[in-house]
Amino acid sequence: MAGVGRDVHSKAISQFSYYQNSGNHYLDSAATTQKPDSVIDAVTQGYRHFCAPVHRGSYPLSEVASSAYETARSKVAQFINASAQQLIFTKSCTESINHVALGWAKSKIKPGHKIWISQMEHNANYLPWLQLCKETGAELKIIEIDSEGHLQIDQTGLWDDSTFLIALTHCSNILGGETPVQEVCDKARNHGIYTLIDAAQSVSHIPIDVKALGCDFLAFSAHKMYGPEGIGALYIDAQRQLEMSPLLLGGGSIESVSEQQIRLREAPHCFEAGSPNLSGALGFAAAVDFLQAFPQGAISCYVGNLGQQFRQALAKQNNITLLPVAGGGNTTSVVSFVVEGVHPHDMAQTAADNDVSIRTGSHCSHLLMSYLKFGAVNRLSLGIYNHSDDIQPLIESINAAADIFA
Incomplete structure (x- = not known):
């Protein structure tokens, strides 16, 4: 080796x-990775050769830009063995987790439900759940670790019927290593518990297959895997996607609008209101190419x-x-x-x-x-x-x- x-x-x-x-x-x-020349070139080329509105024009340059954006989405999705329809672009892993908390969990969680996070979580996978529990009457619970860094997944109450969601980092940003996400997702599925995996620290070096993992949601960012800043991704299980509402509304997410009613576009577009970050997506895809060359x-x-x-x-x-x-x-x-x-x-x-x-x-x-x-x-x-x-x-x-x- x-x-x-x-x-x-x-x-x-x-x-x-x-x-x-x-x-x-x-x-x-x-915190953030250095960027290979190929990623920098992809971002530059996006501005130099594809500078047109995505999904908003019928002229050739806009169509080329739109095609490049969706090709980038497909590449990032395939990187974690997901379909393009199951992956939405966000601005960061933090935004991705907030999408889940506010666009999905908030409408489903009830007083008495419990959300479990680990003692190792970054604030991005802690504060949204803390706030949600305060607003809904749910309870935030902590999965403890021992002195050697082992996650105590047999902790009392974790697998009770009241557990609604387990939101867990794959790799700690302080302790590194790796948490037993596969074991947690397998056991959670058997207990009817939803799972979210924060893969921000792992996706750059640990292969991830969301189908094998069986999680409901997986969040990560481009800039921690040799890609550009300002763009992240959220994988959403197909069934969870049907239950989820957009975090934002606006241009690009709407199929039709009347004075009192809107009709959303199909996923993933309904979750991406506003002008897309095309060059960011191209850099994201270039980072995937870089990693997959090994x-x-x-x-x-x-x-x-x-x-x-x-x-x-x-x-x-x-x-x-x-x-x-x-x-x-x-x-x-x-x-x-x-x-x-x-x-x-x-x-x-x-x-x-x-x-x-x-x-x-x-x-x-x-x-x-x-x-x-x-x-x-x-x-x-x-x-x-x-x-x-x-x-x-x-x-x-x-x-x-x-x-x-x-």
Whole structure:
């Protein structure tokens, strides 16, 4: 597998020409990934050659733009083994989850129902459900983790008849690793419980098949899988789609309008009011092409093994506390840590001064930070362009920060 890893990195890094020349050790891919040249070219070409309104004109350029947009949708849908009709474009994973909370769950949930989320959720998969429960009389419940990062899916009450929905991250943006989404979806289906999977942190390196997974909803964003900012996707099970109302209404979502009545277009168009992000969709599709150029599982293997190398290197430092890996394993694309005697913000600034980009703070995961009893932690997160050569500059930055602050 080491040879496969080298091949993956060598093939990938050639497509990040600007990054190779930046001199920066970018270790913040969980926030947003660098973009390969092919994605940048696709976005540029969208503005240069397809600049016309999508689904709004009968002239040739508009028809070409509309066709390109729908081709991009089909490609992104196929990436997770969904049909094009089951995938809607949004502006982000956050918006996708809000679509589900406000456009579907709000009309179905009742007082006494329970929505379960994990202790590891990003605020994007926490706050919409918290607000919904406050408005509807439902109850928000937390699936706990243990000290080694294992999700406690046998927790009392989780599989009761009152459970309406389980909304679960596939990979934690602080602990990395992987949660048992397949087991949860299988068991939920047997209990008549709906499921939403937040795949924002996993879709860049873990193959996803929504048919095999059997979830009702799956949300992800382009910019965390080497695509452009400002566009995300939401997979909706065909039956759930029939039960769902658009989050927004306006141009592009309406078949006909009278003074007192509207008739919506068929899905997915009824869920995409407003002018579509054509260049974003083209960049999204180009990111899919980029990822699919590698053998299935190769990126996961490379990034996971590299994450293990980072953990091992940090573990050798006697002044570092490592956070556990979700699932209790070692293979991960995310490693979070605290340096003894050095505030995480000071650590991140020292790293930045040495051209090492790491993240610091609560990482929009306040439930987990409260459980861990940390006000802030440092996080490194890896992409396909990273290499073991990035380890030593980080270690040197940690030592420099310790010399200054500890």
